[in-house]
Amino acid sequence: MALLLGALLVSLGVSVTANPLLEAQLSPRDVARAAVEAHNQETGTQAVFRLLKLKSFHKTQFDWGRHFSMNFTIKETNCRKSMASYRLEDCRYRPNGVTKDCSADVSVLYFLQEAPLTSVKCTQQQVSCYLARCGRGGKGRNKSPWVPLSFTLTMAGRSRIR
DSSP states (O other), X not given: XXXXXXXXXXXXXXXXXXXXXXXXXXXXHHHHHHHHHHHHHHSSSSEEEEEEEEEEEEEEEETTXXXXXXXXXXXXXXXXXXXXXXXXXXXXXXXXXXXXXXXXXXXXXXXXXXXXXXXXXXXXXXXXXXXXTOSSSOSSSOOOOXXXXXXXXXXXXXXXXX
């Protein structure tokens, strides 16, 4: 199969030799950023996300390129897709922006490095009650007891309040 693909590519005039200069420039962080850009293009929201943390990665060399499996965290920025043009590196993280945990598989083929094959899956992180100070009493700095914002008092019959 690889021989057939190689013959087809050679007949089309595509060079399949590795370019050491391009390989040296390919860092896991750069690949993660490309995966985030793919995620931004694929989602149906106006939010633009940026890489927050590269958690882990595994790089595998194969005949036609490199494959990266990675886990990372992204966070919503102040940029929106509706903006005429934005540079992702100029977008600042929103203070209370959505944070997502992501996993990605990216294959960078030597003969097609400008367009890596990318699959990204992201899930929104759950807000911790510790951080949000929610629930009875909370666990944050404000440890005052839980007090409802409103309540209803119903009295029946004759009552006296002393």
